[in-house]
Amino acid sequence: MDIQNLDDKHIWHPYTQYATSPKPLVVESAKGARINTTDGNSIIDAVASWWVNIHGHSNERLAAAVHKQFLNLEHVIFAGFTHDAATGLAESLLPLLPGKPDRLFFSDNGSTAVEVGVKMALQYFYNKGEGHKNQVICFEEAFHGETFGGMALSGDLEFNKPYESKLFDVLRIPAPIGERAKESREQLEELLKSGNVAAFLFEPLVLGTAGMLMYDPEVLSDLIALARSYGALCIADEVMTGFGRTGTLFACDQSTEKPDIIAMSKGLTGGSMPMGLTSCPEFLFEAFISEDKMKTFFHGHSYTGNPLACAVAIESLKMLTEQKCQSDIERIVSSHKAFAQKHENNPKFKEIRQCGTILALEYQTGEKTSYFNSKRDQLYNFFIERGVLLRPLGNVIYILPPYCISDEELISVYEAIEASLNINW
Numbered sequence: 095m096d097i098q099n100l101d102d103k104h105i106w107h108p109y110t111q112y113a114t115s116p117k118p119l120v121v122e123s124a125k126g127a128r129i130n131t132t133d134g135n136s137i138i139d140a141v142a143s144w145w146v147n148i149h150g151h152s153n154e155r156l157a158a159a160v161h162k163q164f165l166n167l168e169h170v171i172f173a174g175f176t177h178d179a180a181t182g183l184a185e186s187l188l189p190l191l192p193g194k195p196d197r198l199f200f201s202d203n204g205s206t207a208v209e210v211g212v213k214m215a216l217q218y219f220y221n222k223g224e225g226h227k228n229q230v231i232c233f234e235e236a237f238h239g240e241t242f243g244g245m246a247l248s249g250d251l252e253f254n255k256p257y258e259s260k261l262f263d264v265l266r267i268p269a270p271i272g273e274r275a276k277e278s279r280e281q282l283e284e285l286l287k288s289g290n291v292a293a294f295l296f297e298p299l300v301l302g303t304a305g306m307l308m309y310d311p312e313v314l315s316d317l318i319a320l321a322r323s324y325g326a327l328c329i330a331d332e333v334m335t336g337f338g339r340t341g342t343l344f345a346c347d348q349s350t351e352k353p354d355i356i357a358m359s360k361g362l363t364g365g366s367m368p369m370g371l372t373s374c375p376e377f378l379f380e381a382f383i384s385e386d387k388m389k390t391f392f393h394g395h396s397y398t399g400n401p402l403a404c405a406v407a408i409e410s411l412k413m414l415t416e417q418k419c420q421s422d423i424e425r426i427v428s429s430h431k432a433f434a435q436k437h438e439n440n441p442k443f444k445e446i447r448q449c450g451t452i453l454a455l456e457y458q459t460g461e462k463t464s465y466f467n468s469k470r471d472q473l474y475n476f477f478i479e480r481g482v483l484l485r486p487l488g489n490v491i492y493i494l495p496p497y498c499i500s501d502e503e504l505i506s507v508y509e510a511i512e513a514s515l516n517i518n519w
């Protein structure tokens with residue numbers, strides 16, 4: 095049987111409504127910013143394969159790092175054992191993180207990296223005998239993952255409705271987008287006054303899944319400072335914004351106030367292997383050291399600290415900090431800026447937003463901005479037919495490319511977007 099038929103029979107794809115979606119395209123190979131399908135097409139990966147890919151596909155340096163590591167040590171239990179892949183990653187990454195944290199905790203994906211951060215914060219207060227501090231404040235529009243913790247921490251997303259009754263309570267404030275910044279700050283302070291808040295969790299500068307909603311670094315600094323003044327720990331979910339995406343290495347490099355805890359995943363291994371990381375400062379770690387076994391951090395996944403993922407993360411980070419990649423990021427930032435300026439006054443767009451290498455274009459559709467906006471599927475198919483992978487979030491189109499994307503490829507993406515403006519809905 096051919097691949098498509100086998101897939102049709104045995105595989106269940108993520109975020110896919112089988113009644114209306116076309117069959118998945120079969121990928122033969124991928125190189126750089128291109129995905130090559132078995133039907134002979136070459137598609138520009140303008141969303142970095144769900145925001146993970148930063149150096150392009152099938153990168154030789156990343157492949158060599160995995161190969162070398164595999165021949166030496168592919169995996170070992172991470173309780174009671176350690177290895178130079180993990181310590182090497184800590185040594186290269188920690189000094190580059192906002193606020194220069196001291197320690198890394200390993201997990202497998204973005205959702206678990208965030209959950210680990212929240213568990214650390216809750217148990218920090220519990221261990222200190224301040225168990226009443228057990229509330230978490232999140233944005234109403236937040237997205238923090240797919241697991242039950244991730245869903246609970248995320249805002250009222252339509253797709254989490256079936257599980258709603260099983261999700262734990264969190265406190266919510268509006269994200270500080272545009273005019274809502276003042277309201278967001280006021281509500282944060284009101285909630286902090288209870289003295290029961292353990293953590294303030296946020297996506298710094300860009301709320302991705304909510305539709306690439308953006309806010310300023312000054313606003314972020316102000317919220318962090320406020321939460322800290324009431325003794326709450328600040329957790330930055332840098333899962334999407336990390337590793338150069340916002341133009342700086344991390345989004346929180348742009349705010350003057352730094353978070354206590356940082357969750358990372360997507361760009362971490364250059365888009366090649368699943369891994370999550372949560373960083374924290376020494377004072378937090380120290381609250382878990384005790385003769386009392388109950389103060390232990392009882393968390394760990396089977397593949398915690400996987401050496402292959404660590405080795406590829408070290409190489410990816412090295413590439414990211416090299417001049418070549420830094421100028422690629424700058425090139426994408428200016429290219430996006432020029433495209434945004436060109437369409438500044440185009441009435442077909444309700445708003446155009448940019449943060450670093452992310453460009454978001456909100457279409458004027460007369461319908462409410464939402465993930466379920468009916469234009470979404472039509473737009474997706476329109477772009478695929480033109481050899482460009484863009485996954486609209488409702489009526490918001492965004493470009494979030496691998497940094498190795500060429501100028502010509504970027505132009506093709508912009509041209510496909512311009513062509514879509516002439517669709518007769």
Ligand SMILES: *Cc1c(COP(=O)(O)O)cnc(C)c1O
Nearest residue numbers: 203204205237238239302333334
């Ligand atoms: C994607 C994402 C997550 C979840 O990461 P997974 O690896 O999909 O579990 C969490 N937070 C943010 C901000 C994300 O973009």
